[in-house]
Amino acid sequence: MTGMDLTHARHPRRSAVALIGAVALLSACGGGDGGESSSTASTASTTSAASPSSQSASSSGGEASSSSAPAAEKVVITISDFAFSVPESVPAGAEISVTNNDSIGHTVTADSGDAFDVNVAPGATVTFAAPEKPGTYAFHCKPHPNMTSSLVVK
Amino acid sequence: MSRVGEVTLRLVVAAALAVDCVIHLMLADVIQLAAPGGVGGGNLFRAQALAAGLAAVLLLATGRRFAYVVAGLVALSAFVPVLLYTYVAVPALGPIPSMYDPTWSDDKLISAVCEGAAALLAAIGVAVTRRSPISSRPSPR
Known part of the structure; x- marks a missing residue:
């Protein structure tokens, strides 16, 4: 292409720059906000934004002789300011309620295996069942891998 | 700048944009x-990946000043938001969801470094090609 050609092609190029720039400016990096959640958890159920149950995470309250009665205790995991607040321990199979107080979505995802993986939309509360097998389950948030904690199942 | 220097610069900028493209697609x-509202954070990341990929190809194919301008704009369009959404809790703006994320993951850090480097080096490319057009263009006269 000659220099003359380049001169003639200048204006279309400016238009192309503006177009690509406009598309690219829409792109951003970071977390998120919004309404819907696309849960990938097998047992998760989502409720609309509920008032956080003030960390009344009912822990196991003693030795968990889990085999006798079905674990119906409800425990709460709270997400605030990009941090998990987790009870010290939970009974095996307990229903765990996860409340997300942040304005962006998070997940509660077991580090290994498929013990649990729930998405929690901004301001939403999601429940899932704790693993039946006692142990310590490290977990993280998929969009924010630096958010980590662990769930102790007794 | 020598021809070799310009080609090296071009390759580095294109590589940085390629990394930006891949990481945005991965994330x-x-x-x-995290950002399901509006047009969705995932779609914005895919748009950024597409823009970065196209800008890298354009730069590799032409090496012209125009391509450096595009590369720089695309890199900045990712670099500025990643810093903004890390340090400022920007609310949702129309179809663009709030994407505040004060944490730094490895992928995010690598992407941001590549975006910043691409923007800086593309600016150098713009300056270099303005002074001495890279290809051996024949003079119009």
Whole structure:
């Protein structure tokens, strides 16, 4: 292409720059906000934004002789300011309620295996069942891998 | 700048944009979980990946000043938001969801470094090609 050609092609190029720039400016990096959640958890159920149950995470309250009665205790995991607040321990199979107080979505995802993986939309509360097998389950948030904690199942 | 220097610069900028493209594609699905509102954070990341990929190809193919301008704009369009959404809790703006994320993951850090480097080096490319057009263009006269 000659220099003359380049001169003639200048204006279309400016238009192309503006177009690509406009598309690219829409792109951003970071977390998120919004309404819907696309849960990938097998047992998760989502409720609309509920008032956080003030960390009344009912822990196991003693030795968990889990085999006798079905674990119906409800425990709460709270997400605030990009941090998990987790009870010290939970009974095996307990229903765990996860409340997300942040304005962006998070997940509660077991580090290994498929013990649990729930998405929690901004301001939403999601429940899932704790693993039946006692142990310590490290977990993280998929969009924010630096958010980590662990769930102790007794 | 010598021809070799310009080609090296071009390759580095294109490589940085390629890294930006790949990381945005990798993170698109999980960002959609974090930012499901509006057009969706995942779609914004895919758009950024597309823009970065196209800008890299354009730069590799032409090496012209125009391509450096595009590369720089695309890099800045990612670099500025990643810093903004890390340090400022920007609310949702129309179809663009809030994507505040004060944490730094490895992928995010690598992407940001590549975007910043691409923007800086593309600016150098713009300056260099303005002074001495790279290709051996024949003079119009």
